[in-house]
Amino acid sequence: DTGVSQDPRHKITKRGQNVTFRCDPISEHNRLYWYRQTLGQGPEFLTYFQNEAQLEKSRLLSDRFSAERPKGSFSTLEIQRTEQGDSAMYLCASSLSGGGTEAFFGQGTRLTVV
Amino acid sequence: AQSVTQLDSQVPVFEEAPVELRCNYSSSVSVYLFWYVQYPNQGLQLLLKYLSGSTLVKGINGFEAEFNKSQTSFHLRKPSVHISDTAEYFCAVTTNQAGTALIFGKGTTLSVSS
Numbered sequence: 093d094t095g096v097s098q099d100p101r102h103k104i105t106k107r108g109q110n111v112t113f114r115c116d117p118i119s120e121h122n123r124l125y126w127y128r129q130t131l132g133q134g135p136e137f138l139t140y141f142q143n144e145a146q147l148e149k150s151r152l153l154s155d156r157f158s159a160e161r162p163k164g165s166f167s168t169l170e171i172q173r174t175e176q177g178d179s180a181m182y183l184c185a186s187s188l189s190g191g192g193t194e195a196f197f198g199q200g201t202r203l204t205v206v
Numbered sequence: 207a208q209s210v211t212q213l214d215s216q217v218p219v220f221e222e223a224p225v226e227l228r229c230n231y232s233s234s235v236s237v238y239l240f241w242y243v244q245y246p247n248q249g250l251q252l253l254l255k256y257l258s259g260s261t262l263v264k265g266i267n268g269f270e271a272e273f274n275k276s277q278t279s280f281h282l283r284k285p286s287v288h289i290s291d292t293a294e295y296f297c298a299v300t301t302n303q304a305g306t307a308l309i310f311g312k313g314t315t316l317s318v319s320s
Contacts, residue, residue, distance in 0.1 A: 134310035
């Protein structure tokens with residue numbers, strides 16, 4: 093297993109278009125997180141799955157954002173009607189369940205909305 | 207809800223000097239604390255974590271951190287830094303309660319010069 097992988101690594105889209113990102117976690121990890129990181133800021137929590145159940149969503153996750161994790165394996169994050177303010181790095185992380193387990197991060201998907 | 211405050215956005219130091227990166231947290235329940243490092247154009251990597259037990263934890267690359275419950279702090283230290291330590295450092299907190307996400311601070315940029 094080579095770690096958490098995210099696809100694509102870079103995405104440029106026009107304002108108003110929909111985009112979808114994919115995250116493949118480490119295979120035995122049942123927790124999966126999505127974060128957004130803008131320049132000079134820390135990762136901002138978006139949402140979190142335990143297996144296929146979406147357990148928590150941040151206020152940052154507007155109704156234009158939706159995340160799924162069918163079958164508790166890979167996850168997708170979709171942004172509808174993209175806005176320039178959505179330009180950011182979108183990070184995925186996975187971990188085992190249980191308190192204090194290390195979250196392993198992917199390299200991220202850099203979204204630029206023009 | 208938990209929160210993290212990193213007290214310094216930028217810390218410039220000379221090579222071989224000691225460094226301390228400060229982190230304070232807020233939580234109404236017991237916490238687990240982490241420090242992650244992000245090198246330029248790379249993903250986040252775990253430096254060290256505090257779960258329980260000894261309040262002084264040692265991590266990779268010669269870093270250590272001390273958990274201080276009364277001060278609600280988890281400061282990161284290194285006695286002698288190298289140029290290669292130049293990176294962004296993030297403090298993060300979670301709890302042992304089911305469904306609690308990993309919440310990050312805004313980060314501290316450590317710049318090591320010769």
